[in-house]
Structure formats: structure tokens, C-alpha cells
Amino acid sequence: MTKHQDLIHSLYQIGAVQFGEFQLKSGQTSSIYINLRKIISYPDVLRAVADAMWDIARHLSFDLICGVPYTALPIATCLSLSHNIPMIIRRKEKKDYGTKQMIEGEFKSGERTLIIEDIVTSGSSIIETANELHQAELTITDLIALIDREQGGRETLSQKYRLHTVFSLSEILHTLHSSTHVKHEEQIIIQHFLSEHRKVS
Secondary structure, eight states, rough: OOOOHHHHHHHHHHHSSEEEEEEOTSSOOEEEEEEEGGGOOHHHOOOOOOOEEHHHTSSSOEEOOOEEETTHEEEEHHHHHTTTTEEEEEEEEEEESSOOOEEOOOTTTTEEEEEEEEEEESSSSHHHHHHHHHTOOBBBOOOEEEEESSOOOOOOOOTTTTTEEEEHHHHHHHHHTTTSOHHEEEEEEEEHHHHHHHHOO
16 A cells, blocks of 8 residues: 555544535535544644645745645644744734734745645635735745645636645545445445546546
């Protein structure tokens, strides 16, 4: 089993890949839900996620990292600590006291900032973060997400940035479909999802 396949199985085992009927942030419904908030309770899985993203990040040029709030913050923190990279945080809500700034941490105008995200669906969360970073006069060229749900986000983001992803949703589902550890009813959902995806694409 490859390192990537091992990580996919780990995500499934901790319940980060779920099957049922779910409404996504984008408003779309899906029979598959990726809940990466769970990884904070499993340090080994969190570390494996950060390592998989570092395999991409190590070849890029940047000064700072910024995780999209909130799920990507632990991943960005893990990368920051493991590789001694300065990190900044984009607030979701503007404070009405103190400095009232949206970006926390030390940075200089023009510094290259690598955005870290857990999963890309429409790309809207990354765009919100990127817009705030641009307003703070930071430069963004590259984005890394763990998973591309293949629902239009890559195409939207690629108009302005270089998006790098560890997995596509199809890759995750193909790996799980061939696993003996996945329940029969979940195998049926996976098969149906993949066949529908092939029709669309």
C-alpha cells in the first residue's frame, strides 16, 4: 500500500469520510461528506496530512503560510512547527476593539503567502481568505488543499492561482472501493457516485 493509500484508509477509519445524505457549504447535496475536522483528535493522522501537503509545499517558494479558517488552521500550525515557517491567521470576524485587523501575526507588504485548505468544493472559502490577504498587501501565487471535490473549485481558482491538491475525491473513492474494510452499503454508494461522476465529466 502506498503512503497516499494508507492516509486515505486512515481518514476513512476515523470517520473523516462519511456516507449518507449531506448538504455541502455550497448548497449542493452529496452522498459523500468529507469531515476533516476530525483529524485534530488523531495526531498521527493530522501529522500524515501535514506531511502529504509538505511533499508539495517543499517545491514552492513562499515566506508565510495561512490556513483557511477553521479546519485548515491545525494543518497550517503543524506545517509551521515542523518546518519552522512563519504563520499568519485570517480572522473570520473583524474585531471591533484593539487593532481591529483581519490578519493576525507578523508580516510585511509583498511577502509571498501560501494558503492551506482542507477541501476545495466551489473555492469560495479560499477566495475569501485570498481577498483579505491581498488587502493586507500580501502576495499569493500558490494554494494547497488536501482534497479536490472536483465540483468546479479548481477551475475557478486556477484563473488566478496555482492550486495543488494531494487527492481528488475520485482517487479517494477508487481507493476505498477496492478495500475490504469498507461496508457493502458504502461500496454501493461509492459505485453509484463514481458512475454518476463519469457521466458528468
